[in-house]
Amino acid sequence: MPNTLAEARQELALANQIVANEGIIDAFGHVSMRHPDDPRRYLLSRSRAPELVTPDDFIEYDLESQPLRDPGVGQYSERVIHGEIYKARPEVNSVCHHHCPAFMPLLATGTDYMPIFHLGAVGGVRPPFWDQRDEFGDTNMLVVRPEEGASLARALGKHWMVLMMRHGVTVAGTNVRDCVFRSVFSARNAEYQVRAMTVGSNIATLSAGETKLAGQISGKTTGLIRSWEYWSMRVANKTATPATGAKKAAAARVKAKRARTKAKPKRAAKRRR
Ligand SMILES: [Zn+2]
Structure with missing residues (x-):
């Protein structure tokens, strides 16, 4: 794990590149980390495709998702997703927001995520859905207002992943690598689940106990x-x-x-x- 801010920036840049290279994120989506020296701040890239992000692209934000100083560059509009989750969950130190194609069939139909192989357990037991429309009516679907981010963080609750209807997924982790691990393998699971559903309706999902035990694989x-x-x-x-x-x-x-x-x-x- 990174020991200095410079190492943290390098690791976070690589995290952004990895999730892009593994097909979880394209031009949109982002990975952030809580500031290693100040839990009341977080690091998020300036507005650019994650595959292109470098250690110099990160902007420091407070938990209200305001930059500490004028960055003079374009910023991601959905940064309140990160700030509000860091505010609500002190043990979360990294957040990934993505619109991975593998999840879209579940997000269009409100079909529950089901772990169907051991690594899919990283998504947890029945991760919750969040529908922006429920609380905010018609919007442009982007999560940009603090109250929208706070609502999403409430829906996430104590889970590690929240499914956003007709939009995407937000994943939390105890650190950057944990967050990337959850993001990649939950997306693989979603892909396999949707494929399995085209083969038959009798899908042998992991039990709640198996999901809990297999979900600890990355840490143990x-x-x-x-x-x-x-x-x-x-x-x-x-x-x-x-x-x-x-x-x-x-x-x-x-x-x-x-x-x-x-x-x-x-x-x-x-x-x-
Ligand atoms: Zn989004």
Whole structure:
């Protein structure tokens, strides 16, 4: 995990690139993190496609989602999603908001998310829906007013994911990597669930107990570290040109190894194969 603000900015930039590279986010959507030195602030990129985000793009916001200083650049309009969740959930340190295509059939029909494989458990047991129309009537569907963000945060409650009707999904995590892990594998699960529903109506979902136990996988095994390393490598390989590819990929491997060694608990090191 990052120790300094500079490392935090690097990790958050990579998180944005990963969720884009894994097909969760396209031109829209964003990943934020609570400020590592001040829990009353958070970091969110200026308005640009997440795949292009760099460590220099982040703006510091207070929990009212106001920038600490005039950034002089365009800002995301839906930043209250992040600020209001950080305000309501002190244990949440990263938020991802996305409009992943895999979820759209569920969001158009109000069909419950069902974990159908072990990693799909990261979405939790019956994550709630939120319909902006219920409280705010006809809107342009963007969550831009503080009261809209607060309403979404209330709907999220103690869950880790809230499904936004006709719009997208918002995922919370205890840190950036946890949030990315939940975002990627819940989207994979949604894709498999919708496919399974086209095959038959008798879907063997995980039980509530299985969902709870399998949902702890990322925190209790090396799965999170392994996934982060894999996704980081895919980003590095994608951005490498043929001339510089091998050099950049080798540098990324060294960097990932250093991060892994730093983050790896001793007991986990013994289990790793
Ligand atoms: Zn949105």
